[in-house]
Amino acid sequence: MTASNSKLTRRGFLKRSLLATGLALATGLLGSTAVAAVGDPEKEDLKFGFIKLTDMAPLAVAYEKGYFEDEGLYVTLEAQANWKVLLDGVIDGQLDGAHMLAGQPLAATIGFGTKAHIVTPFSMDLNGNGITVSNEVWEKMKPHVPKMADGRPQHPIKADYLKPVVDEFKAEGKPFKMGMVFPVSTHNYELRYWLAAGGIHPGYYAPHKGDIGGTLQADALLSVTPPPQMPATLEAGTIYGYCVGEPWNQQAVFKGIGVPVITDYEIWKNNPEKVFGMTKEFTEKNPNTTVRVVKALLRAAKWLDAAGPDGDNANRPEAVKILSQSNYVGADYDVIANSMTGTFEYEKGDKREVPDFNVFFRYNATYPFYSDAVWYLTQMRRWGQIAEPKADSWYDEVARSVYRPDIYKTAALELIAEGHMTADEFPDFATETGYRAPQTEFIDEVTFDGTKPNAYLKSFPIGLKGDEVL
Amino acid sequence: MLAFIRNHKTFESDWLNSVLKFLAGDRLARMSGKFAMNLFVPLAAILVFLMLWTAGAQRVNTSLGELPGPSKVWEQSAALYEEHRAERAKEAAFNERMQARIDKAIAAGKPAERIEKMRSRQYTGSPTFIDQIFTSLWTVMAGFIVASVIAIPIGIVIGMNQTLYQAFNPIIQVFKPVSPLAWLPLVTMVVSAVYVSDEPWFEKSFLTSAITVTLCCLWPTIINTAVGVSGVSKDLLNVSRVLKLNWFTKTMKIILPSSIPMMFTGLRLSLGIGWMVLIAAEMLAQNPGLGKFVWDEFQNGSSNSLARIMAAVIVIGFIGFLLDRGMLTLQRSVSWDKTAVMR
Numbered sequence: 078m079t080a081s082n083s084k085l086t087r088r089g090f091l092k093r094s095l096l097a098t099g100l101a102l103a104t105g106l107l108g109s110t111a112v113a114a115v116g117d118p119e120k121e122d123l124k125f126g127f128i129k130l131t132d133m134a135p136l137a138v139a140y141e142k143g144y145f146e147d148e149g150l151y152v153t154l155e156a157q158a159n160w161k162v163l164l165d166g167v168i169d170g171q172l173d174g175a176h177m178l179a180g181q182p183l184a185a186t187i188g189f190g191t192k193a194h195i196v197t198p199f200s201m202d203l204n205g206n207g208i209t210v211s212n213e214v215w216e217k218m219k220p221h222v223p224k225m226a227d228g229r230p231q232h233p234i235k236a237d238y239l240k241p242v243v244d245e246f247k248a249e250g251k252p253f254k255m256g257m258v259f260p261v262s263t264h265n266y267e268l269r270y271w272l273a274a275g276g277i278h279p280g281y282y283a284p285h286k287g288d289i290g291g292t293l294q295a296d297a298l299l300s301v302t303p304p305p306q307m308p309a310t311l312e313a314g315t316i317y318g319y320c321v322g323e324p325w326n327q328q329a330v331f332k333g334i335g336v337p338v339i340t341d342y343e344i345w346k347n348n349p350e351k352v353f354g355m356t357k358e359f360t361e362k363n364p365n366t367t368v369r370v371v372k373a374l375l376r377a378a379k380w381l382d383a384a385g386p387d388g389d390n391a392n393r394p395e396a397v398k399i400l401s402q403s404n405y406v407g408a409d410y411d412v413i414a415n416s417m418t419g420t421f422e423y424e425k426g427d428k429r430e431v432p433d434f435n436v437f438f439r440y441n442a443t444y445p446f447y448s449d450a451v452w453y454l455t456q457m458r459r460w461g462q463i464a465e466p467k468a469d470s471w472y473d474e475v476a477r478s479v480y481r482p483d484i485y486k487t488a489a490l491e492l493i494a495e496g497h498m499t500a501d502e503f504p505d506f507a508t509e510t511g512y513r514a515p516q517t518e519f520i521d522e523v524t525f526d527g528t529k530p531n532a533y534l535k536s537f538p539i540g541l542k543g544d545e546v547l
Numbered sequence: 548m549l550a551f552i553r554n555h556k557t558f559e560s561d562w563l564n565s566v567l568k569f570l571a572g573d574r575l576a577r578m579s580g581k582f583a584m585n586l587f588v589p590l591a592a593i594l595v596f597l598m599l600w601t602a603g604a605q606r607v608n609t610s611l612g613e614l615p616g617p618s619k620v621w622e623q624s625a626a627l628y629e630e631h632r633a634e635r636a637k638e639a640a641f642n643e644r645m646q647a648r649i650d651k652a653i654a655a656g657k658p659a660e661r662i663e664k665m666r667s668r669q670y671t672g673s674p675t676f677i678d679q680i681f682t683s684l685w686t687v688m689a690g691f692i693v694a695s696v697i698a699i700p701i702g703i704v705i706g707m708n709q710t711l712y713q714a715f716n717p718i719i720q721v722f723k724p725v726s727p728l729a730w731l732p733l734v735t736m737v738v739s740a741v742y743v744s745d746e747p748w749f750e751k752s753f754l755t756s757a758i759t760v761t762l763c764c765l766w767p768t769i770i771n772t773a774v775g776v777s778g779v780s781k782d783l784l785n786v787s788r789v790l791k792l793n794w795f796t797k798t799m800k801i802i803l804p805s806s807i808p809m810m811f812t813g814l815r816l817s818l819g820i821g822w823m824v825l826i827a828a829e830m831l832a833q834n835p836g837l838g839k840f841v842w843d844e845f846q847n848g849s850s851n852s853l854a855r856i857m858a859a860v861i862v863i864g865f866i867g868f869l870l871d872r873g874m875l876t877l878q879r880s881v882s883w884d885k886t887a888v889m890r
Contacts, residue, residue, distance in 0.1 A: 122671075129846065129847070143644075146644070151668060151671050152671060153671040153673075154673070155673075156843070158833070305846040305847070305848065306846075308848070328848065401849070403630075403843065403844065403847055403849070403855075404673040404843075406847070407843070407844075407846070407847030407848075407849055407852075408847060408848060408849050409849045409850050409851075412849075
């Protein structure tokens with residue numbers, strides 16, 4: 078050190094050391110309010126299951142873009158044959174987690190179907206389904222549907238216009254069969270909601286009597302078909318319509334075998350759709366791994382909805398390319414691209430703009446709201462899958478035991494600390510109760526308040542309510 | 548090479564002979580007749596088949612698009628190979644990234660077992676078409692070898708002993724016609740229940756497919772071995788009596804060599820059946836081989852699916868053909884009667 082370095086005076090030294098201590102204290106304080114970094118994953122080799130649907134995209138993107146690897150996780154993604162095999166795989170441990178229907182963790186935890194405590198810390202997407210009917214049925218419906226000035230059908234097409242067709246079939250003695258993908262699937266509840274809003278009874282379940290077919294007192298008979306087989310079943314005439322996720326509605330249009338009449342966006346705007354489910358045991362044995370999985374999925378979801386120079390959803394074409402690989406969804410690029418890039422083709426040639434057909438991150442799509450869980454539980458009660466009447470508090474308890482916004486919060490704060498996300502991309506964790514404000518954008522204009530499930534049930538003309546037991 | 552082939556009748560075949568002679572430049576005039584027969588006629592037949600296929604395919608319209616003709620199938624075969632290459636490139640990129648991570652970890656002084664774990668980490672991409680071909684081959688070989696190891700001794704024993712033959716015959720005749728698809732659910736249940744371990748060596752689907760192959764390919768081998776053993780020429784048996792050979796020498800020196808043709812016929816039949824059964828078993832058991840490939844393509848329903856399925860069909864047929872030729876070559880090398888005609 079040269080003597081000319083005047084900074085090395087005692088005063089200078091004191092000043093600098095005070096500054097340094099001050100800085101250290103400040104960062105120490107800041108550090109203590111920030112979340113301590115998530116530890117190493119307990120289990121690094123993970124196997125996740127999915128069904129070949131467009132909305133498995135967050136999983137594919139997290140893998141292909143290396144988000145899982147960034148978290149130190151080495152993931153194998155495996156397509157499952159159907160929802161039952163997928164759920165069984167998660168329950169018996171062959172799969173560490175899976176792309177699940179929002180109703181599956183709830184139904185499994187309350188014991189409808191296989192019983193197991195499944196939890197979900199991450200909602201994979203909003204919307205994404207459609208109801209398609211066969212060409213024959215559409216021709217019969219069309220005269221009843223009001224037209225716009227340019228001759229095209231006025232949307233949303235309510236089930237009121239399907240009712241005359243169903244009545245006609247009934248009069249001829251032909252059962253009006255429709256397909257959905259699983260007894261506790263969002264598609265089942267949306268299809269039933271739409272049918273009931275139009276005065277068509279979709280049938281009750283009576284599990285306490287051993288009847289899980291769901292066709293008691295039904296005008297329309299609903300049955301289960303795995304998504305990839307839907308178009309084939311429609312073509313064969315076994316069913317006259319179905320409710321399924323993309324790309325299977327657009328596939329029907331492409332192949333000329335059916336006409337989508339409504340999307341679930343029009344039935345309930347921005348409804349929760351798929352979740353990422355794991356067994357409770359897994360999340361307890363591997364807490365770090367769980368948080369890291371959610372982190373990777375959050376980044377993937379953000380990427381999917383990211384805005385570019387032309388507006389939102391700039392990365393969707395690349396996402397479609399990934400999804401059209403045969404080990405993911407495998408359908409043609411064009412079939413998947415429609416709905417993923419913001420248009421939806423109803424009748425052949427009638428393409429309409431639906432920019433929010435698939436929402437992965439916007440509108441807090443990834444947050445596991447308790448009110449979403451409660452909606453599914455109310456529908457399960459409405460159709461008899463929950464045979465006994467339950468108090469409002471029961472709905473709240475079940476929602477809290479299955480939906481895990483606490484894990485979500487840990488992952489989100491971690492991502493904010495790492496700089497991948499900003500706090501305004503998430504709900505305000507300090508004030509968020511987990512219940513959305515009452516939602517009004519349903520096709521039948523009934524308001525849903527998640528804190529009052531029994532009152533909600535009473536507002537429907539068709540469906541079990543109050544103390545009714547079949 | 549021609550001389551090698553001529554001196555080793557194992558590899559001989561009329562077809563190969565004439566092609567090699569042509570290439571060696573033997574007198575064309577003398578060769579042309581046979582050559583035309585062996586090379587041009589099959590080629591012409593294949594060309595006619597391709598033309599009929601193209602014409603026929605254009606007329607059939609399915610909901611998955613037109614039935615693919617040879618050109619589309621060729622395109623898709625090339626696409627499948629390209630996908631394999633792309634996946635291998637991705638694997639290489641992954642290994643590079645892993646190496647970078649390992650280097651970082653070593654530099655940061657992480658514990659040795661962690662470094663070891665990182666080194667042994669495998670790429671987690673899904674199997675490509677070429678990988679699936681190899682999986683199918685392993686599975687069929689496993690099933691076939693187990694079946695042969697069980698069937699050959701049983702066949703020999705019941706061939707030599709009339710009482711045992713009468714005892715086993717009804718059981719064999721009843722189980723022989725059972726389709727693999729009927730065995731599959733039983734096998735799946737048994738494997739699921741019995742094969743439980745934390746560190747399995749084999750995937751359950753591999754075991755299920757291999758066991759189904761075994762169950763279906765036992766029967767031709769047993770029956771043909773039994774017939775071969777019981778049909779040993781009386782002269783040879785008399786020789787063994789005259790020489791007072793003990794049971795073991797008799798079996799090894801007289802019975803087995805003379806029953807090899809029938810035994811191998813049985814083995815060839817079994818391998819052929821096993822290969823067919825494998826594809827069906829893989830479709831249902833979801834073993835990641837060619838059967839699963841066909842099933843997945845069908846489920847995907849893309850406009851390329853039919854062409855890819857046809858490409859898989861051709862590959863399956865071709866591999867079956869190669870397996871059969873392989874068995875034939877093996878038979879020739881083991882057989883003592885090199886002058887016998889084998890096709």
